Amino acid sequence: MKYVYAFALLFLTVNTFSQTRRELRKQQEKLVTRAVDSIYLRDDYKQIQDKLHAIALTDNNYTSASVLTLGVANTNTNAFNNGMTGTGFASLNPNSVRLGLFGFSHKHKHLVVDFLLFNFNFGNTIKRGDDKIEYRVTDLLSTNVGYSIIDSRKFTLYPFAGAAVRTAQLNYYTAATVNSGSTNIVNLVQNNRGANLTNLGVVYQAGLAGDILLREARPKRNGVLLHLSAMHSGHLGKNVFRSERNDIRFQPNLDYGNFIFTAGLKMFMRK
Numbered sequence: 001m002k003y004v005y006a007f008a009l010l011f012l013t014v015n016t017f018s019q020t021r022r023e024l025r026k027q028q029e030k031l032v033t034r035a036v037d038s039i040y041l042r043d044d045y046k047q048i049q050d051k052l053h054a055i056a057l058t059d060n061n062y063t064s065a066s067v068l069t070l071g072v073a074n075t076n077t078n079a080f081n082n083g084m085t086g087t088g089f090a091s092l093n094p095n096s097v098r099l100g101l102f103g104f105s106h107k108h109k110h111l112v113v114d115f116l117l118f119n120f121n122f123g124n125t126i127k128r129g130d131d132k133i134e135y136r137v138t139d140l141l142s143t144n145v146g147y148s149i150i151d152s153r154k155f156t157l158y159p160f161a162g163a164a165v166r167t168a169q170l171n172y173y174t175a176a177t178v179n180s181g182s183t184n185i186v187n188l189v190q191n192n193r194g195a196n197l198t199n200l201g202v203v204y205q206a207g208l209a210g211d212i213l214l215r216e217a218r219p220k221r222n223g224v225l226l227h228l229s230a231m232h233s234g235h236l237g238k239n240v241f242r243s244e245r246n247d248i249r250f251q252p253n254l255d256y257g258n259f260i261f262t263a264g265l266k267m268f269m270r271k
Contacts, residue, residue, distance in 0.1 A: 060107065060151055060152060060153050060156065061107055061108050061109065061270060061271060062105075062106075062107050062225075062266075062268040062269065062270050063105070063106050063107075063268065063269055063271075064104070064105045064106075064225065064266035064267055064268035064269070065103065065104055065105075065266070065267050066100070066102075066103025066104065066105065066116065066227070066264050066265065066266050066267075067264070067265045067266075067267060068099065068100060068101055068103075068264060068265070069099070069100035069103065069116065069119075069227070069262050069263065069264030070097070070098075070099060070100075070262070070263055070264065071097070071098045071099075071100065071119075071260055071261055071262035071263065072095055072096070072097060072098070072260070072261050073095070073096055073097075073098050073121060073137075073256060073257060073259075073260045074094050074095055074257075074258045074259045074260070075092075075094050075095075075096070075124075075135075075254055075255060075256045075257070075258060076094065076253075076254070076255035076258045077091070077092045077093075077094045077254060079253035080092060080252050080253050080254050083252075083253070087128070088128045089126050089127075089128045089131075089133060090126050090127075090128075091126070092124050092126055092133070092135065092254075093124050093126075094258075096121050096122055096123060096124050096137075097121075097122045098119055098120060098121045098122065098137075098260070098262075099119070099120045099122070100116045100118065100119045100120075100142075100262070100264065101116075101117065101118045101119075101120075102116070102117035102118060103115060103116045103117070103264070103266075104116075105227075105266055105268075107148075107156070110147050110148045110151060110158075111145070111146075111147060111148075112145070112146040112147070112148060112156070112158050112160065112209075113143070113144070113145055113146075114142075114143070114144045114146070114160065114162075114209070115141075115142065115143050115144075116139075116142040117140070117141065117142075118138070118139075118140060119138065119139035119140075119142055119164070120138055121136055121137040121138060121256075122136075123135060123136035123137075130174070130175050131172070131173065131174045131175075132171075132172075132173045132174075133170075133171070133172050133173075134169070134170075134171045134173070135168070135169070135170050135171075135254060136168065136169045137166060137167070137168045137169075137256045138166070138167050138168075139164040139165070139166050139203070139233075140164065140165040140166070140167070141164060141165050142162065142163075142164035142205070143162045143163060143164070144160040144161065144162030144205065144209075145160060145161065145162055146158035146159060146160030146161075146209060147159065147160075153213060153216075154212070154213045155210065155211070155212055155213070156210060156211040157208070157209075157210045158208070158209055158210070159206075159207070159208050159209075160206065160207060160208070160209055160229075160231075161204070161205070161206040162204075162205050162206075163202055163203065163204055163205065163236075164202070164203050164205060164233070165200070165201075165202060165203075166199075166200070166201055166202070166203045166235070166256075167198065167199065167200050168198065168199040168200075168241070168254075168256065169196070169197070169198050169199075170195075170197045170198075170199075170241050170250075170252055170254070171194075171195070171196050171197070172194055172195045172196075173194055174194050195243065195248065196243065196244065197241035197242060197243055197248065197250055198241060198242060198244075199239060199240065199241045199242070201235055201236065201237060201239070202235075202236050202237075203233050203234060203235050203236060203257065204233065204234060204236055205231050205232070205233040205257070205260075206231060206232060207229055207230050207231025207232060207260075208229065208230055208231070209227065209228065209229035209230075209231075210227070210228050210229070211225045211226070211227055211266065212225065212226040212228070213225060213226075214226050214265075221269065221270040222267070222268060222269040222270070223267075223268060224265055224266065224267060224268070225265070225266040225268055226263070226264075226265065226266075227262075227263065227264045227265065227266050228262070228263050229260075229261070229262045230259065230260070230261050230262075231257075231259070231260050231262075232257065232258065232259055232260075233256070233257025233260060234255065234257060235255075238251065239251060239253075239254070239255070
């Protein structure tokens with residue numbers, strides 16, 4: 001029986017100690033809450049908060065993600081179209097629409113960095129009966145660095161320069177002459193004059209861009225910017241197209257990016 005009494009006494013002691021510890025913690029939390037609240041209510045703390053808020057309202061730094069960009073690109077097609085004279089094909093349109101996806105921007109003081117993962121060109125196509133020539137361009141990993149010469153929360157203007165990886169396709173589709181009496185795959189196609197050429201290289205780009213404030217929420221300090229840019233882009237090195245087996249090399253004199261106008265939206269957040 002004495003063991004039962006001893007166990008009961010031990011249980012009461014432990015339980016009392018546990019309750020005492022919980023009560024002390026509650027009292028400690030109340031004291032901390034009162035101390036923090038008293039700091040927030042102090043006049044000097046409020047003055048510091050007001051100054052920080054005033055500085056934040058003049059701060060033009062931001063980090064943003066681009067929803068999408070839409071643009072018009074111009075290609076210097078003069079030499080290419082001159083070379084197509086007499087072939088029965090119409091002239092290749094120098095202008096085309098491009099779509100940019102997965103963008104990111106960061107601005108700190110006057111420095112602006114713009115990055116765009118994909119920039120698709122919808123391509124230009126010309127036809128002659130069933131024959132077709134198609135020209136498409138895609139820019140990857142486009143990165144530009146700029147310096148703002150007009151810098152405010154409502155409007156920022158900055159020249160920039162950068163580079164991108166460009167891949168282009170120039171395809172000529174034409175109907176093949178088929179041997180109807182063929183008995184094997186070797187002599188099935190008698191004549192196929194089609195060609196599929198590609199080009200991969202690094203391009204430079206330079207121009208002028210601006211961000212216009214459309215909406216800003218407070219105090220969260222996030223919102224939407226309208227981004228506008230105009231730039232020139234060109235190849236670093238020769239713009240040579242190659243076949244898949246690299247047995248054909250051709251320079252079509254198509255200089256994509258003679259000028260490019262772009263508009264897009266930036267969903268930004270300020271620190």
